[in-house]
Amino acid sequence: MPMILHHSPASPFVRKVMAAAIARGIDGQITPVATNPHVSPDELLAVNPLSKIPCLVLEDGTGVFDSAVICDMLDRMGDAPPLIPATGAPRTAVLVREALADGIMDAAVMRRGFVGQPMDEVRTRTDARQKAVVQRGLAALDHAPPAGLADLGAIAVACALGYLDFRFPHEPWREAHPALAAWFASVSALPPIAKTQPPA
Numbered sequence: 001m002p003m004i005l006h007h008s009p010a011s012p013f014v015r016k017v018m019a020a021a022i023a024r025g026i027d028g029q030i031t032p033v034a035t036n037p038h039v040s041p042d043e044l045l046a047v048n049p050l051s052k053i054p055c056l057v058l059e060d061g062t063g064v065f066d067s068a069v070i071c072d073m074l075d076r077m078g079d080a081p082p083l084i085p086a087t088g089a090p091r092t093a094v095l096v097r098e099a100l101a102d103g104i105m106d107a108a109v110m111r112r113g114f115v116g117q118p119m120d121e122v123r124t125r126t127d128a129r130q131k132a133v134v135q136r137g138l139a140a141l142d143h144a145p146p147a148g149l150a151d152l153g154a155i156a157v158a159c160a161l162g163y164l165d166f167r168f169p170h171e172p173w174r175e176a177h178p179a180l181a182a183w184f185a186s187v188s189a190l191p192p193i194a195k196t197q198p199p200a
């Protein structure tokens with residue numbers, strides 16, 4: 001039985017996992033299964049009580065989540081160079097950049113979850129707070145953008161930026177973050193990013 005991945009092409013966290021698998025040449029070992037976590041299907045709850053995607057289901061039926069844990073597991077499979085350095089300061093730097101990108105995704109996904117709700121006081125306050133998280137994250141990344149796409153931190157940043165383009169095209173970020181924009185342009189055609197574009 002192959003590994004399956006509870007998947008949606010719109011999820012930036014799913015995209016990070018698939019991009020990491022492509023970068024390491026092991027995406028063929030993963031079968032994506034379309035799953036809507038918001039309706040909590042039994043198949044997802046059976047492997048992830050949090051009802052979140054991505055969730056990788058191993059050959060023995062074990063559920064592996066969240067995206068950082070899945071990527072860590074995938075990094076130990078196959079023979080390609082790892083995306084996470086083994087030890088020390090380089091490892092910490094990659095994982096911190098991944099955490100920063102994940103935080104931007106979390107904030108943007110939360111903002112997106114309010115779409116269609118009345119713009120009441122709670123939504124207004126939450127949206128402003130999460131928007132500020134994204135803006136501070138972008139500023140930090142523009143100050144120190146990744147180099148290339150050789151590690152998991154860079155892959156996560158590309159997925160976060162892709163999600164902003166996908167869900168918030170009316171909030172352009174490139175002009176205020178030229179170094180980050182130049183880096184994103186330089187990696188967008190590489191297979192891990194090009195092959196995992198969210199739907200148009």
Ligand SMILES: N[C@@H](CCC(=O)N[C@@H](CS)C(=O)NCC(=O)O)C(=O)O
Nearest residue numbers: 011012013037052053054066067068
């Ligand atoms: N920290 C988790 C976040 C995953 C996440 O938030 N996934 C969203 C889709 S983008 C989800 O499944 N949401 C369903 C829900 O919150 O009910 C990870 O890195 O995998």
